[in-house]
Amino acid sequence: MMEATPPTDxxxxxxxxxxxxxxxxxxxxxxxxxxxxxxxxxxxxxxxPIWLGVVLLRTAQQAEVWVRSGDPAGLADLxxxxxxxxxxxSVAAVVGLVLAALGTVTATVIGLGLSRWLLRWRGG
Amino acid sequence: xxxxxxxxxxxxxxxxxxxxxxxxxxxxxIVTLISGVLQALSIVGIIWAWLSIWLGVLLNQASAGARxxxxxxxxxxxxxxxxxxxxxxxxxxxxxxxxxAVSLIAxxxxxxxxATGGMGLLLERLRELGG
Numbered sequence: 286m287m288e289a290t291p292p293t294d295x296x297x298x299x300x301x302x303x304x305x306x307x308x309x310x311x312x313x314x315x316x317x318x319x320x321x322x323x324x325x326x327x328x329x330x331x332x333x334p335i336w337l338g339v340v341l342l343r344t345a346q347q348a349e350v351w352v353r354s355g356d357p358a359g360l361a362d363l364x365x366x367x368x369x370x371x372x373x374x375s376v377a378a379v380v381g382l383v384l385a386a387l388g389t390v391t392a393t394v395i396g397l398g399l400s401r402w403l404l405r406w407r408g409g
Numbered sequence: 410x411x412x413x414x415x416x417x418x419x420x421x422x423x424x425x426x427x428x429x430x431x432x433x434x435x436x437x438x439i440v441t442l443i444s445g446v447l448q449a450l451s452i453v454g455i456i457w458a459w460l461s462i463w464l465g466v467l468l469n470q471a472s473a474g475a476r477x478x479x480x481x482x483x484x485x486x487x488x489x490x491x492x493x494x495x496x497x498x499x500x501x502x503x504x505x506x507x508x509x510a511v512s513l514i515a516x517x518x519x520x521x522x523x524a525t526g527g528m529g530l531l532l533e534r535l536r537e538l539g540g
Contacts, residue, residue: 299491306498357420364426371433378440
């Protein structure tokens with residue numbers, strides 16, 4: 286059994302203050318993902334904000350438990366959930382970057398094709 | 410206000426999680442920072458680019474805190490990590506609330522424009538301008 290140290294007010298206070306924002310972001314992401322799933326293209330990527338939202342809500346729940354108990358295993362569980370949060374956020378960032386790159390290439394190709402068509406139309 | 414009964418912060422599992430977390434935090438931090446710099450290069454984006462840059466810096470500082478905690482297992486880096494994460498989530502939360510409010514206001518404005526037949530007037534005016 287690990288020896289417990291005196292309460293660390295600063296760390297616990299930081300975590301306590303983060304909980305409402307974690308909950309807010311969790312709810313917003315779940316609702317955003319659910320709304321995205323209603324669209325045709327959105328359904329392809331809707332799982333990502335829903336997953337992130339669920340992970341954020343679970344992190345908030347674990348943070349509340351740890352702030353109440355101060356249990357060392359609770360802190361390990363909290364850091365594990367935070368790690369998952371940032372992993373999912375990183376996946377979302379990668380997906381966003383890929384989509385942005387694809388969008389840029391598509392827009393460039395369409396733009397070039399359109400300008401060529403306009404030039405031909407004006408000339409012809 | 411409830412306080413934790415006792416806090417043991419140097420559990421090996423927590424430190425291993427913090428080490429794994431630091432990499433993801435750094436990645437998101439760098440992506441956010443670069444996106445902020447790119448936004449700042451545009452004329453309109455400069456208004457909110459500082460938010461992305463600030464968030465990117467905070468995430469990188471949180472990553473440094475996570476790495477410090479993973480290496481040493483003592484409390485100051487854990488305190489720094491949680492403080493930076495608190496600021497990050499607060500910032501993201503406030504930006505989200507503002508974005509939702511702006512979207513709702515914009516939606517309401519469009520609804521009023523459609524309901525009062527303003528769209529027809531707008532199109533008519535545009536047609537007049539176009540000759």
